[in-house]
Amino acid sequence: DTEVTQTPKHLVMGMTNKKSLKCEQHMGHRAMYWYKQKAKKPPELMFVYSYEKLSINESVPSRFSPECPNSSLLNLHLHALQPEDSALYLCASSQATGTGWGILSFTGTDTQYFGPGTRLTVL
């Protein structure tokens, strides 16, 4: 089973709303990721959690706030977003086979498995 689930599938929100995206995996993976993808572009990494600790924050604005309540769940809290934040938000997970997980290492055969994404529209 290589399934990563994401809810909701679609989300429309105003610029003053607060909403959350959810991601879940039951593969025993210890690294989880948030990506943002705009049309006709590759996914852009936003955040990485390894062993429930935030390892990488790719200079993402504070209106995006990640949370990893446990090893199976990853949330992305959204507040005061802008229309340009409209995109497909992808969650991924991997086994975290690299070493030195205080600082994330992608070495080794660490395959990321992606969820179906949440299509976010900010009005």
Place this chain on the structure above:
Amino acid sequence: DQQVKQNSPSLSVQEGRISILNCDYTNSMFDYFLWYKKYPAEGPTFLISISSIKDKNEDGRFTVFLNKSAKHLSLHIVPSQPGDSAVYFCAATGNQFYFGTGTSLTVIP
């Protein structure tokens, strides 16, 4: 700085023929390479991978070739099927995880 590039944004192939998707990278420290397939508005689906210690990996209709000296990898799909029509991303890992720019494959029935 795009460390993984797919220079062909699109490719059209007749059903039953071979599809060859190419990917070039700049960082010789990358040690693991992957191909993902993506349909619109869906997450990427893992297809096949190859470690830097190998030069070929095969899985059914999909074969990935790695040429480390040229810093080049390719994905061969044989025979191509209409359901293979999608965007294909290569990816490479080292100290970071890098996606290529994507190639849109259209398989014509």
